[in-house]
Amino acid sequence: MQTISVSEAKDKLSQLVESIDTTHEAVTITRHGRPAVVMLSVVDLEALQETLTLLYDPQHKVEVEEADEDIAEGRTLSLAEVREQLARR
Numbered sequence: 278m279q280t281i282s283v284s285e286a287k288d289k290l291s292q293l294v295e296s297i298d299t300t301h302e303a304v305t306i307t308r309h310g311r312p313a314v315v316m317l318s319v320v321d322l323e324a325l326q327e328t329l330t331l332l333y334d335p336q337h338k339v340e341v342e343e344a345d346e347d348i349a350e351g352r353t354l355s356l357a358e359v360r361e362q363l364a365r366r
Contacts (some may be wrong), residue, residue, distance in 0.1 A: 280305040283313070 279302060286293060286306045297304060299331065303317040317325075331337050347353065354362070 278303050278305055278315075279284050280307060282306070286316075318329070 279303060281289075283306055286304075293304060294348075295335070298318050299314055301318055301321050303315050303321070305312050306314050306316060
């Protein structure tokens with residue numbers, strides 16, 4: 278993650294926005310040498326928020342634990358089996 282000062286961010290705001298939007302690399306902006314904020318693309322923020330929502334959903338946590346158990350016990354399907362099941366829907 279790139280780190281720049283507030284004054285540098287002000288001078289390069291247009292370029293900074295374009296770079297973050299294109300590369301999806303977040304940028305830390307410092308004030309008085311200390312991290313103050315992080316800039317990231319809207320797409321990345323939305324993905325992060327969606328991930329957090331899933332992680333905080335108690336039912337999702339149960340489903341993930343069940344899936345982990347299934348994997349540990351070898352209860353999995355091959356890609357061909359998944360495709361076959363989906364085709365029957």
